[in-house]
Amino acid sequence: MEIFENSKKVEQKIQQSLEKSGRSPQDLTVVAVTKTKTIPQVEELYQFGYRHFAENRVEGFLEKKEDMNLPEVKWHFIGSLQTRKVKTVINEIDYFHALDRESLAKEINKRADHTIACFVQVNVTGETSKHGVSPDGLESFIHVLSEFPMVKVVGLMTMAPVDANESELHECFGRLKNLQEVIEAKQLEYAPCRHTSMGMSNDYEIAIQxxxxxxxIGSAFFE
Known part of the structure; x- marks a missing residue:
């Protein structure tokens, strides 16, 4: 019941943020982050209506996927991925949210048996503790990815600083949106880049705006 009630609260906040920014619900996909959560908890979110789920650890994800048998589920891998683990996970997911280096793209291209929908991770704020391509290096990195036909850049991803205030969050997410639009305008077949993956439990309302x-969204469903 707690997850169900939390989900209703999340959906209310999402709706308010969409209305505030004049956007349609069809423009947004909620990815439920289920790392460390049990299969019954995931199934409860599924019953509420969620179909996109995310994990950030290879071992936990593979075990969970093997034990679950739910139709229409899309799996996202959102954590930093070591090159040596690409072969284990890449053909089990629908989206990868943390493409941040050429060596990783090369390994994905080598191991994938189908085109992988990837978000390029951008370190918008330049924090040394975060992975990601710098904004200044983004266009050249996107160009490099043309060499890897199994990699399709569907969008950009970022994470805001955990201690950012509201103004800083707007700036961070707004900058990623601007970068995404720049890449999308290039009309690259291998990098249509129509999407932005940004916003977590503590800041998704501003990201939507x-x-x-x-x-x-993870903890907002479970706490």
């Missing part, structure tokens, strides 16, 4: 098309 700034144009997020994928939000990654």
């Amino acid at each position: 700034e144009g997020a098309s994928f939000v990654r």
Whole structure:
């Protein structure tokens, strides 16, 4: 019941943020982050209506996927992925949210048996503790990815500083949205880049207002 009630609260906040920014619910995909959560908890979110789920650890994800048998589920991998673990996970997911280096793209291209929908991770704020391509290096990195036909750049991803205030959050997410639009305008077949993956449990409302098309929500469902 707690998850169900929390889900209703999340949906209310999402609706309010969409209305505030004049956007349609069809423009947004909620990705439920289920790392460390049990299969019954995931199934409760599924019953509420969620179909997109995310994990950030290879071992936990593979075990969970093997034990679940739910139709229409889309799996997202949102954590930093070591090159040596690509072969284990890449053909089990629908979206990868943390493409941040050429060596990783090369390994994905080598191991994938189908085109992988990827978000390029951008370190918008320049924090040394975060992975990601710098905004200044983004266009050249996107160009490099043209060499890897199994990688399709569907969008950009970022994470805001955990201690950012509201103004800083708007700036961070707004900048990623602007970068996404720049890449999309290039009309690259291998990098249509129509989406932004930004916003988590503590800041998804502002991310939606700034144009997020994928939000990654975890603790808000379970606490």
